[in-house]
Amino acid sequence: MTRKTWTLLLAGLFALAAPGLAAAPFGHFGGIIGGANAGGGFLPLHGWALDDGGIARVEIWVDGQPAGTAYYGFARPDVQAMYPGYPDSPTAGFGFELNSALWLNGMHTITAVMVSKSGERVTYGQQYSILFTNTTHTLVPFGAIDFPHSSAQMFGNCDLSDPVRRYSVVTGYALDTGIELGDTGVKWVELLINGAVYANTVTDSFYSDATGGWSNFFGLPRPEIKTRYPSIPNAFNSGYRFVLDIGVLVALGFDQGFHELTVRVGDYSGQVANIAEIPVVFLCDYAVGAEGSVGGISFPVPNGIYGGSAVTFTGWALDWQGIDRVRIFVDGLELGDATYGLVYPGLNLYYPGYPDTPAGGWSFTWDATRYADGVHTLQVVARDELGADTVIGEVTFLTDSYFGGGGGH
DSSP: OOHHHHHHHHHHHHHHHSOOTTOOOEEEEEEETTOOSEEOSEEEEEEEEEOTTOEEEEEEEETTEEEEEOEEEEOOHHHHHHOTTSTTGGGOEEEEEEEGGGSOSEEEEEEEEEEETTOOEEEOSOOEEEEEOOOGGGOOOEEEEEESOTTEEEEEOOOTTOSSOOOEEEEEEEEOOOSSTTTOSEEEEEEEETTEEEEETTTSOEEETTTTEEESEEEEOOHHHHHHOTTSTTSTTOEEEEEEOHHHHHHTTOOSEEEEEEEEEEETTSOEEEEEEEEEEEEEGGGSSSOOOEEEEEESOTTOEEOSSOEEEEEEEEOTTOEEEEEEEETTEEEEEOEEEEOOTTHHHHSTTOTTGGGOEEEEEEOGGGSOSEEEEEEEEEEETTSOEEEEEEEEEEEOTTOTTSOBO
16 A cells, blocks of 8 residues: 555544544534523523634624623533534533513524634524513512522521520522613512511611621622623622521421421512522421531542642531541542641631631642542541541542643643
8 A cells, every 4th residue: 555545544534533623613503492482581592512623602692793602611411422522522512591681572583603712703504583572570580599408407506595506598699680771670588488588688687797797688799690690780799698597496486397498589660579499407406416517629629630749639617516627538548637727718608607617628738649540539528526427528530640730620
């Protein structure tokens, strides 16, 4: 076989195995999730995009004018299976919350423009004609409860003679949009317990260091919500936070056991909506004996790649009885205790009153050069002052000697 023939054969094989050089961006724009062709308020748009040099952004256009930039980076295992050689193929999905209230009602044309990191622009061929149908009475407030999770146990100190109180926190965000002047915006947020109002952010808000700062309050910063809903003026300050003393509630007649927490929101035009509801369990702390610790691992991140002699694991841990030590295990082998007592921002927002809340952070420096490249598992165990151990986190990550500086990828 001649050298020319080999060259052509190898070129053909490489062309099959790798993305085409300097190929234009491509992908799929799916319109509204679920396939609807009409709607009001925020319309969730979705799709995916790839490019041999990587995708810089995906723009959403309405009637030939830019409406905003989609969030790019949602997991799409189906796309990864079809195009494994492309950058970003595992996370090629994009999404965009289109605020249809910013346009007049009627038919509008929605398109997606995929922009590569080298500046190539491609308008996806499929465009959607969508009927915007906004009315004031349908543009009700919306949002979510972020903390606690559904069916969470909420503990209280039911000994009212004890001056050391124990608090439980409910946090989330609330938003509102409208089509009339002065309509857009959240006016108040209420927390209901079993359908009865517990607190209102207009009449019951206060500030206290003991309860972790602003309590029964609306207007806390939520920058990630502003990123998701950039067209809503108050999105940056859309956070709410309520504080409950479960011990006091039990003394007032609430049974220990399941209860319903509901968040109700009113806007400036008088629209009212229940934006979220979760079941929770009220418990007196003495009824369960020694409780487990709570905590988490901030670093390493799942499936991250690290290397070097100074990889620093970090996280946080709290226990109502106090943390005695934080034990570190890698691949099932105990390596020692983490340094505990570091300042960890945000703990007081969710866990006010715990003995170690002001400094509940931990860190541990690990020498990855002593381990073979490949998959490893970090497990963190917190021991409280009574000697009870709780696994507070487990993360699988990878090591590669290429990352010799101790960083990650």
